Amino acid sequence: MLDAAAKTLFHALSRSAALKRLASRYGMASERSFARRFIAGESIEETIAAARSIESQGLLLTLDYLGESVATLDGAAAATREYLRILDVIVASGIERNISLKLTQFGLDVDKATCVDNLRRILEPAQRHGFFVRIDMENSPYTEVTLEIFETLWQQQHHNVGVVLQSCLYRSEADAQRVTARGGRIRLVKGAYQEPKSVAWQMKSDVDAAYVRLMKYLLDQGHYPAIATHDPAIIEAAIAHAAERGLASDAFEFQMLYGIRRDLQKSLTARGYRMRVYVPFGNQWFPYFMRRLGERPANIRFVVKSLLREA
């Protein structure tokens, strides 16, 4: 229950314009500023250097240009243009071609058709250059529309696109079958948003148990599933299940967030597992950062220490 309270508080704080202004001023200001633990850089150029360092450790990556809840079509068009530039920089840099994006960044809140058009403008060069594109999952009002857009794109032969399902939602077991039946790739997460009892498990133990059920289903029936969690017990359960089923270590991958459990990221790589790091960047980092604080209020100590050091 404390988990739910912390999530609710941090989601409320993430809407505070004053806090956002303050954090934006200090969070990434210097090499050692507090947001840098979770955000790789403010520009794509800065992020490429971080990406190279991740790859040099044998880790895989996916880049996320942060930005969500865009409220105007102009804003969505600007995000689309910036994404197209980012694709070019990634191609030129030679790092792995794998991105994660959120539909509300492309105008989903304003107009669904425009959002899909914007997405297609990105998918066309992405497909040509061999990118894999993961559509992140936002909170539950967006679940159905996100899956519908994924299915539309899939029917149009955009098979380089995958989705995310959240074990906290009751519907995810049916959704896992729905996406798997089409051949789509799923990233499984617990869920970063505070959701109501009508749609989601409230107890962490229920969310974890649902995760294990979904993880086993995806290892058995899914298409190259991504087990995205920092939970060591679940990771060991996945390894045991894969071994029991005789799955090769490259039949699935683990994923973790930039700056979180780097020790575990390295040890899984050393054990021969595929480990992908989710690398967020850009100057719209505040909501993402607040979700990370809400997941683990102990992170606040770390932020306060960094602020005091800078002061």
Ligand SMILES: Cc1cc2nc3c(=O)[nH]c(=O)nc-3n(C[C@H](O)[C@H](O)[C@H](O)COP(=O)(O)OP(=O)(O)OC[C@H]3O[C@@H](n4cnc5c(N)ncnc54)[C@H](O)[C@@H]3O)c2cc1C
């Ligand atoms: C690659 C990736 C992509 C994701 N994409 C999405 C998405 O599209 N939609 C979505 O809703 N959610 C997404 N998430 C977030 C996810 O839903 C969870 O909120 C987040 O991963 C924390 O849950 P956990 O599985 O690590 O388990 P938890 O039980 O929350 O944590 C397990 C352990 O991990 C460590 N840990 C977890 N979070 C933190 C943190 N913030 N700081 C420090 N340590 C921490 C702690 O040691 C903790 O004990 C993604 C997560 C990952 C790893």
